[in-house]
Amino acid sequence: MRMEAERAEIPASDSTGVQPLRSLEKGLRLLELFNRETPFLTMTELARRSGFHLSTIQRLTATLCNLGYLKRDENKRYHLGVKVIKLGFQVMRTLELRTLIRPYLQDLFNVVGLTVNLFLTVDDEVVIVERLEKHRILQYNLQMGSSLPMYCTAAGKTILSFMGEKRAQNYLKRVSMKPFTPHTITDPGKFLKELTLSRERGYAINTQELSLGACAVGMAIFDKEEMPRGAISLACPAQHFKMETVIEKYIDPLKKASRIASQFMGNSKE
Amino acid sequence: MRMEAERAEIPASDSTGVQPLRSLEKGLRLLELFNRETPFLTMTELARRSGFHLSTIQRLTATLCNLGYLKRDENKRYHLGVKVIKLGFQVMRTLELRTLIRPYLQDLFNVVGLTVNLFLTVDDEVVIVERLEKHRILQYNLQMGSSLPMYCTAAGKTILSFMGEKRAQNYLKRVSMKPFTPHTITDPGKFLKELTLSRERGYAINTQELSLGACAVGMAIFDKEEMPRGAISLACPAQHFKMETVIEKYIDPLKKASRIASQFMGNSKE
DNA sequence: TTCTAATTATCGCTATACGATATCTCTTGT
DNA sequence: ACAAGAGATATCGTATAGCGATAATTAGAA
Known part of the structure; x- marks a missing residue:
């Protein structure tokens, strides 16, 4: 019975008839x-969080340690092994x-003189894939590879806004909207309203929702199926820039760059 | 029969009695x-390179694609998925x-005014884990996370020199010493001689062996079992610096930093 | 077209991964 | 110091998940 429950957490591979390897x-x-x-x-924490049987955790951790994907410290706590970096x-x-x-982002960077980020969607987060940094404003040390929540980033919000009401609602069911700053939107209703607004104007804004003093505007990148797969965002310190003027001045080059990116993803709209 | 051969490639988990997950x-x-x-x-290339049965490859790729660890392009070629970045x-x-x-590397950087790299060993390569860059000299765009061969880097050579004759020889059996520049050492005998020299003086030198115009000196970092686990290296453009003077001037701060790093790894020598 | 190579689908067998349980090793409290 | 409890390891019989073979399909090349 418990076994059935465990299986249920891993949905069957549906994209092909090949049996998945559990x-x-x-x-x-x-x-x-x-x-x-x-x-x-x-080990027990892993068992709890995964829902897998403790014996299963034993086998998994042993195997992963042998391969260098996990390490164990002297307190028997596991952490990711260096090997993962290479991948x-x-x-x-x-x-x-x-x-x-990249060259187009560089152009964009030269024109706008603000931090430029290229994000791709991974699961329920956005990952920084390219970054040209202008101001060091964030509390966090963002760099290429950093992953961030979608609900408090301009990139994430514009992506969500184009995923469709249904999918956005499912997203909100999955994540907990932990407030990073007093400006972080934590009310799902309010958030959905803003998504609608974002979709209508074609870009999303982040006003100090992730980090105090940091604002951003993001535009989505679409693949050939017109699905948002990522976004480009411009970020700047809140005290030196007014968001309205930033948008007024730089929305066109941002739009241009995101359209080119969409084309690279196979999108051929217009 | 073929199955047996395949199994042979994956040695049994020996660190613990738990059965490995194939x-x-x-x-x-x-x-x-x-x-x-x-x-x-x-798919067939994967089958060839791994030695796994094609059916196995089917199952593996399907599973990995479902999880986002692999992607397949329109030509049915697989590549690593964005998800791996997060890990x-x-x-x-x-x-x-x-x-x-990190703070000690910053100190070192301030003192020597050369590019400072922190490497960790992963399999038969060294991976850049921290990097403070001074001169942009390399043909390659090295950055944190880049992995490099051991046989043509100062870090790799000093690590190898302390791993013991036996292990170094096994290493040489495994890797092919592809020449990156005319200075790359490709003769195993000559290489082993240099390892001996490196071990005796406590540091290794790389004179344009990986990239023309780039030199480096590296010192190993040891864990509690006195095994080399990584290295710190100083790199500089060959035309502006004489290696002898670099070493004479900066070997002491380099030694100091690598000793501190060893202590952080639990090493308590002296 | 035909031939070849690669990919995808199917299937029955058995080695493999499963969960239960027992043992061992810690930490914590009395 | 000892008991109690939690967590980590080891063991084992069983069911099934993963195995390889092979057939069917598709894609490219000649």
């Missing part, structure tokens, strides 16, 4: 449990979009 | 096949040594 799925799920909030996890950076090299769009 | 191992092995030389691989950067955040040693 232990591989579980192993990767386990790796994903290590994040900013919980970089160190013990991570291999992806950065591979990402076609990133290399293709 | 399909998890295979899945991760598959991901590791994607590297700088071969960022895109088709990669989570490691960077987690790495204790990196955060602990």
